[in-house]
Amino acid sequence: MDTSDTSASDVERAEQAYLTEVQNRIEKALQGVDQRLNDYAQDVQDQKEHLWSSRDEMDHVEKIAARQSIEQAATAGEFVQARQHRLRKLRASPYFGRVDFRSDSAASALPVYVGIHHFHDDEQGEDVVYDWRAPIASLFYNFETGAARYEAPQGDVDGEIERKRQFRIRGGRLELMIESSVHVVDDVLQETLGQSSDDGMKNIVATIQRDQNAIIRNDEAPVLIIQGVAGSGKTSIALHRIAYLLYRFRDTLSADDILIISPNSVFADYISNVLPELGEESVAEIGMETLADELLDGQYRFQHFFEQITALLEKGDEALRERLAFKGSADFLRQLGEYAKIVEKQRFAAEDVWIARRYVPAWLIDETFRKHRRLGLKDRVKQVVVEIEQRIGIQYHYDLEPEERRELRTAIKGMVREQTLRSTYKQFFDWLGRPELFRPAGRGRLEYADIFPMIYLKMRLEGVRSRHRHVEHLVIDEMQDYTPVQYAVLAQIFRCNMTILGDASQAVSPYGATNAGMIKEAFPGASSVMLNKSYRSSYEIMQFAQRISPNPDLEPIERHGESPSVVRCRNAADEARQLRSMIDAFKASEHNTLAIIARTDRQARRLEQALTSHYPGLQRLDTQSRSFRPGVILCTAHMAKGLEFDRVIVADVSARQYISEMDRNLLYVACTRAMHRLALTHVGEPSEWLAEAST
Numbered sequence: 001m002d003t004s005d006t007s008a009s010d011v012e013r014a015e016q017a018y019l020t021e022v023q024n025r026i027e028k029a030l031q032g033v034d035q036r037l038n039d040y041a042q043d044v045q046d047q048k049e050h051l052w053s054s055r056d057e058m059d060h061v062e063k064i065a066a067r068q069s070i071e072q073a074a075t076a077g078e079f080v081q082a083r084q085h086r087l088r089k090l091r092a093s094p095y096f097g098r099v100d101f102r103s104d105s106a107a108s109a110l111p112v113y114v115g116i117h118h119f120h121d122d123e124q125g126e127d128v129v130y131d132w133r134a135p136i137a138s139l140f141y142n143f144e145t146g147a148a149r150y151e152a153p154q155g156d157v158d159g160e161i162e163r164k165r166q167f168r169i170r171g172g173r174l175e176l177m178i179e180s181s182v183h184v185v186d187d188v189l190q191e192t193l194g195q196s197s198d199d200g201m202k203n204i205v206a207t208i209q210r211d212q213n214a215i216i217r218n219d220e221a222p223v224l225i226i227q228g229v230a231g232s233g234k235t236s237i238a239l240h241r242i243a244y245l246l247y248r249f250r251d252t253l254s255a256d257d258i259l260i261i262s263p264n265s266v267f268a269d270y271i272s273n274v275l276p277e278l279g280e281e282s283v284a285e286i287g288m289e290t291l292a293d294e295l296l297d298g299q300y301r302f303q304h305f306f307e308q309i310t311a312l313l314e315k316g317d318e319a320l321r322e323r324l325a326f327k328g329s330a331d332f333l334r335q336l337g338e339y340a341k342i343v344e345k346q347r348f349a350a351e352d353v354w355i356a357r358r359y360v361p362a363w364l365i366d367e368t369f370r371k372h373r374r375l376g377l378k379d380r381v382k383q384v385v386v387e388i389e390q391r392i393g394i395q396y397h398y399d400l401e402p403e404e405r406r407e408l409r410t411a412i413k414g415m416v417r418e419q420t421l422r423s424t425y426k427q428f429f430d431w432l433g434r435p436e437l438f439r440p441a442g443r444g445r446l447e448y449a450d451i452f453p454m455i456y457l458k459m460r461l462e463g464v465r466s467r468h469r470h471v472e473h474l475v476i477d478e479m480q481d482y483t484p485v486q487y488a489v490l491a492q493i494f495r496c497n498m499t500i501l502g503d504a505s506q507a508v509s510p511y512g513a514t515n516a517g518m519i520k521e522a523f524p525g526a527s528s529v530m531l532n533k534s535y536r537s538s539y540e541i542m543q544f545a546q547r548i549s550p551n552p553d554l555e556p557i558e559r560h561g562e563s564p565s566v567v568r569c570r571n572a573a574d575e576a577r578q579l580r581s582m583i584d585a586f587k588a589s590e591h592n593t594l595a596i597i598a599r600t601d602r603q604a605r606r607l608e609q610a611l612t613s614h615y616p617g618l619q620r621l622d623t624q625s626r627s628f629r630p631g632v633i634l635c636t637a638h639m640a641k642g643l644e645f646d647r648v649i650v651a652d653v654s655a656r657q658y659i660s661e662m663d664r665n666l667l668y669v670a671c672t673r674a675m676h677r678l679a680l681t682h683v684g685e686p687s688e689w690l691a692e693a694s695t
């Protein structure tokens, strides 16, 4: 326990006594909730029994009414169960902060306790703990002692914070108390960051920093782009922002209205716990490949992003690099747009038509056809027929006979120069004079880099059907890995608010990495914010990573640990020996996760063979993986994106492995996954990217 003045133990005793009082009140509320739950369960049981025993005497309508009543009781029970869950969590840790705030209109200050959930003592009619998202709770995040202000629903409230305290209460015990005005360094944050990892992302409500809080509570920007260095909390903040918006707009926004585009299933699982922990329902997530498949109505088979990266890393083919660089450029999008305009014009050659001896001019058909760009071809022709028929009716006072209507449809269909999407797209490269830039991926599949350009073309020429029209807020993580064409498609499909986050230094494919400026082209009204403080890795790890990929704006947190080690190995067998001894050291430590990160999937499989006999519980992550558990994890740098581990070993960082700019980014990603310890091995000469880092 840590307090400031001489009366520390009095303060401590008072806080301890208050904690006990709050716990008693929570306990009492819990008893009430338990009782209500039992009552609901009994009620449902009784109603079911009644329905069963009286079913022969009931008519159809009575049975429906009885079933509805059972459902209603069950739903009410679920609601109470959610409250029970929240109260149980509060019982273990009711709050983490206290501010004594005196508003200008009040005579004295009132203590405001801030926790993960709200607790209203119904018996006393009093708010005991405020939800961290409540307007008054913003005082805790935004101010130290002194003048302060918060935005209440009825207007701004000015006043003064007379006292501010932070607590760590775990398992119902007050473990730490800090008088904030005295401690300049945030000890609670330091202590939190020093803890061992979990297999899932944690909530950070107790230690949200001021700049992070401003992003979380930004409810005005329709599209918010968060650019942040590795470990700056971008993903955490995006999820806390969702929790905040769900709270702030609870009457109009629900978890079903939110969608997260995430890089892979392991990452999706890794973050899936955060919103439920914050008392919200989990939200749906989707990968770009699934989205693409939906938008193309499942009509094309294509390579996955992961396979494209693997091809790039394992074959290192110059032609592939050129294709990806071009398709990832803003110029490509512009040219594709030009091409779409031309195809659109040529695709439909309207002609004058005589139908039932009535004249229909080409310009009218052309205008009508162009108006319905968003419809699929079949529906579009149908719609044109309907409208032309109406015009004939108005102008000539004549209703077409079925046979004449068929004739009109055939004539209009004949004006369309039909072509498959694939060949229209392929011809784009002929039009450009660069046919070599279109190259299928083999086995009848398209290259991943061609998928979104094809969707873009489809969108422009035929229109696409999206299942996600209901989405009101879209979260896009790892924004740097999506190209301008992908953003152009996303901007059309999701006409909703967005949180877009990423870091240009972590682009897995530097051929087509996208920054905030480029994203703003697709979303002109977007605002962007920067986060430069890095929280995940120790100071020493971050300094090491900085030498691989320097960023003068990055500010590592002052949390010290062991310096990273670079281990030279004589050969592959020696490397395997070194890795085994590092695994043994990890097993004997207090840490929970160790990741061995390889450059390619092939290398990861080779390491798996060398290590599984020594450590059978080894988990290798690949595109099929859905999650990981604490223990030893083997994966590529690409798979490790967005994840974090207590310890990381980057294997075989040799001169013949890590060569290009892309390798530098991957090495940077790999190193910045480590929270507490980092080691790198190499066989023969080390990569030139390590030359600076190891000095």
Ligand SMILES: Nc1ncnc2c1ncn2[C@@H]1O[C@H](COP(=O)(O)OP(=O)(O)OP(=O)(O)O)[C@@H](O)[C@H]1O
Residues within 6 Å of the ligand: 189, 192, 193, 202, 203, 204, 207, 208, 209, 212, 228, 229, 230, 231, 232, 233, 234, 235, 236, 237, 503, 506, 535, 536, 641, 642, 643, 644, 672
């Ligand atoms: N205010 C905070 N309090 C406590 N922990 C924090 C805070 N901000 C960030 N962290 C921790 O820092 C780590 C990195 O957070 P997160 O994964 O959200 O960062 P990121 O910017 O998305 O990282 P990257 O781009 O490197 O994947 C997590 O362990 C997170 O809990």
